[in-house]
Amino acid sequence: MAAMRILLDAQGGDHAPVEPVRAAAEISRTTEIDIVLVGEPDVIAAQLAQVPHEAARIEVLPAQGTIGMDEKPREAIERKPDASLCVAMRALRDGHADALVSAGSTGALVLAAAQWVPRIPGIERSALAAVYPTPQRGKNRDRFALMLDVGATVHCRPKDLLFFAYMGHAYASRISKVERPSIGLLNMGSEPTKGGETLVEAHRLLQGEAQLNFTGNIEGNDIPAGKVDVIVCEGLLGNVTLKMAEGTGELFRNLGRWAFKQSLLWKLGLLLLASGLRRLKQLTDYSEYGGAPLLGFTRPILKAHGRSSARALGNAIKVAAKAARDGVCDEIARAVADFEARQGQDVAAAGGG
Amino acid sequence: MAAMRILLDAQGGDHAPVEPVRAAAEISRTTEIDIVLVGEPDVIAAQLAQVPHEAARIEVLPAQGTIGMDEKPREAIERKPDASLCVAMRALRDGHADALVSAGSTGALVLAAAQWVPRIPGIERSALAAVYPTPQRGKNRDRFALMLDVGATVHCRPKDLLFFAYMGHAYASRISKVERPSIGLLNMGSEPTKGGETLVEAHRLLQGEAQLNFTGNIEGNDIPAGKVDVIVCEGLLGNVTLKMAEGTGELFRNLGRWAFKQSLLWKLGLLLLASGLRRLKQLTDYSEYGGAPLLGFTRPILKAHGRSSARALGNAIKVAAKAARDGVCDEIARAVADFEARQGQDVAAAGGG
Numbered sequence: 277m278a279a280m281r282i283l284l285d286a287q288g289g290d291h292a293p294v295e296p297v298r299a300a301a302e303i304s305r306t307t308e309i310d311i312v313l314v315g316e317p318d319v320i321a322a323q324l325a326q327v328p329h330e331a332a333r334i335e336v337l338p339a340q341g342t343i344g345m346d347e348k349p350r351e352a353i354e355r356k357p358d359a360s361l362c363v364a365m366r367a368l369r370d371g372h373a374d375a376l377v378s379a380g381s382t383g384a385l386v387l388a389a390a391q392w393v394p395r396i397p398g399i400e401r402s403a404l405a406a407v408y409p410t411p412q413r414g415k416n417r418d419r420f421a422l423m424l425d426v427g428a429t430v431h432c433r434p435k436d437l438l439f440f441a442y443m444g445h446a447y448a449s450r451i452s453k454v455e456r457p458s459i460g461l462l463n464m465g466s467e468p469t470k471g472g473e474t475l476v477e478a479h480r481l482l483q484g485e486a487q488l489n490f491t492g493n494i495e496g497n498d499i500p501a502g503k504v505d506v507i508v509c510e511g512l513l514g515n516v517t518l519k520m521a522e523g524t525g526e527l528f529r530n531l532g533r534w535a536f537k538q539s540l541l542w543k544l545g546l547l548l549l550a551s552g553l554r555r556l557k558q559l560t561d562y563s564e565y566g567g568a569p570l571l572g573f574t575r576p577i578l579k580a581h582g583r584s585s586a587r588a589l590g591n592a593i594k595v596a597a598k599a600a601r602d603g604v605c606d607e608i609a610r611a612v613a614d615f616e617a618r619q620g621q622d623v624a625a626a627g628g629g
Numbered sequence: 630m631a632a633m634r635i636l637l638d639a640q641g642g643d644h645a646p647v648e649p650v651r652a653a654a655e656i657s658r659t660t661e662i663d664i665v666l667v668g669e670p671d672v673i674a675a676q677l678a679q680v681p682h683e684a685a686r687i688e689v690l691p692a693q694g695t696i697g698m699d700e701k702p703r704e705a706i707e708r709k710p711d712a713s714l715c716v717a718m719r720a721l722r723d724g725h726a727d728a729l730v731s732a733g734s735t736g737a738l739v740l741a742a743a744q745w746v747p748r749i750p751g752i753e754r755s756a757l758a759a760v761y762p763t764p765q766r767g768k769n770r771d772r773f774a775l776m777l778d779v780g781a782t783v784h785c786r787p788k789d790l791l792f793f794a795y796m797g798h799a800y801a802s803r804i805s806k807v808e809r810p811s812i813g814l815l816n817m818g819s820e821p822t823k824g825g826e827t828l829v830e831a832h833r834l835l836q837g838e839a840q841l842n843f844t845g846n847i848e849g850n851d852i853p854a855g856k857v858d859v860i861v862c863e864g865l866l867g868n869v870t871l872k873m874a875e876g877t878g879e880l881f882r883n884l885g886r887w888a889f890k891q892s893l894l895w896k897l898g899l900l901l902l903a904s905g906l907r908r909l910k911q912l913t914d915y916s917e918y919g920g921a922p923l924l925g926f927t928r929p930i931l932k933a934h935g936r937s938s939a940r941a942l943g944n945a946i947k948v949a950a951k952a953a954r955d956g957v958c959d960e961i962a963r964a965v966a967d968f969e970a971r972q973g974q975d976v977a978a979a980g981g982g
Contacts, residue, residue: 348820357686427817430825464868467701471865472783496872509869511823515817516866517873519849524877 279308279333280597281373283299283588285434286315287342288359288380290582293319297587298381301329309597312373314339314364314502337372342380347580349383353391361385368575374600375576377567377592380585385577386428386570393573396605398612401436402572403443404428404511404579406518422448422506423462423499426518428570429511434477437461437508441488442611443571444506450602451569451595457505460494462513478508487611531549567592569599571608576600630762633950634687634726637942639668640695640713640913641733643935646672649732652942655684662950665726667692667717690725692716695733698935702736706744714738718745721928727953728929730920730945732937732939738930739923740783746926749958751965755925756791756796757781757932758866759871763855775801775859776852779871782864787830790814790861794841795964796924797859804922804948804953810858813847815866821846832863840964920945922952924961928955 286296293315300311305328313320314337324334339360343352353362361380365388368376378385386404395402405424413594422444429436441459448457461479463471468479470493482490494503499517509517567578576599580592639649646668653664658681666673667690677687692713696705706715714733718741721729731738739757748755758777775797782789794812801810814832816824821832823846835843847856852870862870922930933945952958956980 337784428822430817462869464783464865470783475865496869496874499873500876512817512828513869514868516849516862516870520852520870520873521849521877523853524874550798594689 279310280375281312282593282596282600283312283314283337283364283367283373283376283382284593285360285364285376285378286313286320287339288378289580289584289589289617290379291585292342292346292379293323295584295586296589297323297584298327299593300324300334301327301587302590303593304330304333307594307597309333309412309593310335311593312337312364312367314367315342316340316360321517330463337363337367343384345381346459347384349381349387351465352381353384353387360415361388361461362392365389368577369393375578375596377578377580379580379582379589379591379592381582382427382579385579389570389577393577394400395572396574396609396612398616399439399572401425401429401439401607405444405447405569405571407568408518408521410500418450419500420506421502422457423510423514423518424506424571425511426514426568427511428520428572431512432510434474434481437474437478437510438481438485438615439608439612441482441485441490441506442510442615443478443608444508445488446604446607446611447569447571447599448505450604450607451599452505456489457600458503459488459490459506459508460498460504461490462499462507462509462517463493463495465493466493467600474510475482482508485615509605526615567595569595571604574605574609576604596622630648631886632663633728634663634665635946635949635953636665636667636690636717636720636729637946638717638725638729638731639666639673639711640692641731642933642937642942643698643732643879644938645695645732646676648937648939650676650944651680651939652946653677653687654680655939655943656946657683657686660947660950662686662946664946665690665720667713667720668695669693688940690716690720696737698734700734702734704738705734706737706740714741715745718742722746722929728931728949730931730933730942730949732933732935732942732945734935735780735932738932739913742923742926742930746928746930748925749927749962749965751969752792752925752961753780754778754785756790756793756798758922758924759867760921761871761874763853770774770947772858773805774852774855775805775810776867776871777859777924778864779867779921780864785827785863785864787827787834788938790827790863791834791838791968792925792961793861794835794838794843794859795968796961797861798841798923799957799960799964800922800952801858803957803960805858806977807858809842811856812841812843812859812861813845813851813857814843815852815860815862815870816846817850819846827863835861838968846909854878867969887915920948922948922957924957927958927962929957 286293299524300313310333312335316334317338320336340358341356352386369392403420404427406426407420410421424440447479448454463475567580570577576596578592578596639646651665656662663686665688670689670691673689693711696712722745756778758775758780760773763774777793790910801807816828920933923930929949931945931949
């Protein structure tokens with residue numbers, strides 16, 4: 277099989293270009309993946325010179341400037357069409373590589389993808405999926421669950437939520453290797469009649485899909501409990517919930533630091549617990565885990581956390597390569613086409629009967 | 630000033646009737662509040678006989694049966710119009726008391742209130758407000774913040790969200806004694822243009838109210854950080870977010886129990902940290918704090934947690950009495966009437982100009 281080729285935004289993220297270039301160097305030496313580093317050639321060359329790498333596996337695609345985390349995404353993309361993220365998206369559109377990874381601004385990533393990369397036919401809304409760790413559950417030894425959408429959309433039609441379920445199904449089964457991943461619809465009650473028109477209709481649509489292991493509505497407390505492998509929700513709901521979880525983790529860490537200073541006994545206790553607390557941190561800091569896939573496009577796009585180290589970026593690159601190689605986007609496309617075809621038949625049957 | 634008179638659902642909650650009756654007995658001996666215990670007279674009498682109480686301050690209002698936590702609220706209310714909650718709501722409507730407290734089913738409480746208690750003129754949607762603890766913030770030494778709605782509605786009109794802000798403002802300033810409580814609109818971004826039509830319009834309305842200390846949109850991570858005193862949101866969003874927080878607290882406690890069994894070092898560490906962990910539990914278990922007010926009605930209604938002890942119920946009774954005495958509902962009514970009058974003037978001015 278041909279080597280996978282991944283576009284990496286060399287200017288995106290808090291530690292760019294150092295960590296992206298390091299990630300590219302490490303990947304070039306330890307895997308069969310080819311990297312296209314997108315950014316300012318001089319800067320990239322200077323950084324590459326400092327780390328051992330396999331030059332034949334790294335291509336540099338020139339770009340000018342970057343889109344900052346604090347810039348308004350829409351304006352920034354218009355003003356800087358040659359920024360690394362924009363150049364990378366157009367290269368992905370043109371088939372220059374199999375997938376894309378960026379640790380830059382999430383808003384800009386979502387908008388740039390919408391502007392340049394074709395969506396899968398039938399899909400009108402893309403979804404950003406957060407991968408988060410959960411307690412081990414049942415037969416599934418992978419402790420990761422997927423929530424989508426967490427911010428690419430605001431509100432959705434019922435059909436969009438169904439397609440999110442197919443995206444989650446494809447990603448969880450191919451990347452996390454979960455057989456028949458369980459899927460829950462995030463709602464304010466477990467009964468199918470809860471949550472207003474859109475969620476009631478989405479529940480009905482999901483129940484009608486034999487290929488999906490839809491287990492019904494789930495509630496907020498089911499998320500940290502890890503009740504299902506894939507959580508489907510509108511972007512507004514998913515974004516607020518995810519950021520709430522981040523904030524809670526942050527609060528616990530602050531309390532830990534505060535407790536450390538309070539008493540000698542607590543200090544001693546915390547030291548004894550250090551390895552346990554580290555494990556706990558891993559369980560609550562979703563940013564430790566590779567990237568968040570932006571799904572609904574014809575090629576895999578991975579958003580790595582802004583704080584990403586070379587190691588985290590390396591993980592995201594491997595995941596992106598795996599998603600491309602295993603045909604995650606093709607599987608989503610097939611499921612959507614199949615649904616639309618069945619809908620068409622229903623309409624035809626209704627018309628003929 | 631006349632003694633406040635509070636209806637207490639003697640059959641509601643996990644520990645009914647024992648804890649409600651105990652709470653009534655304790656309140657009758659230690660405060661100036663009169664209690665109306667609503668439930669089966671024989672059962673209440675048998676329980677009351679076992680605890681010291683001030684008989685003159687306790688009235689028993691007969692009711693038959695209760696609505697279980699696992700019953701479908703709508704059907705249960707129809708089938709059992711003489712259940713303690715239903716009798717209590719009708720007594721509140723009839724002016725038999727100043728406020729109502731129940732630890733029973735939340736869904737049934739919201740529906741029974743809607744069925745029997747008049748709403749404040751102009752208000753179409755009531756709101757259930759969760760009181761939750763936060764890190765100490767600024768001048769505000771009260772560590773409690775308020776989020777509403779957390780489940781009485783699904784979706785709202787912009788105007789409903791504005792009225793939620795007035796409800797939160799009245800409750801936080803009169804009960805929590807926060808001067809000019811800061812108010813945030815829960816959203817997926819801080820910009821006023823975020824979150825779709827309803828939230829954009831709600832943001833605009835809120836910004837126009839000089840009486841409110843509206844600070845703009847807040848995001849999910851701002852909730853545990855305690856950025857504002859009052860968080861305004863639709864019920865679907867508030868419910869999922871609140872239950873997520875509950876679930877996260879539960880996860881931490883489970884991890885603590887698990888860690889305790891893992892190694893002698895961790896066990897020792899946890900023992901040394903015990904008092905710190907208790908404090909942490911208090912900070913994450915919002916159920917420790919009195920009740921959740923159901924706002925928008927002409928009289929205060931408090932939902933105490935299902936697990937409430939006599940002490941927690943006692944706190945809820947005191948809060949309900951305070952809300953009644955301090956005219957929380959009247960203040961909300963004045964704010965709504967004032968807004969509607971200004972709207973009317975705008976319309977008249979537009980028509981005349």
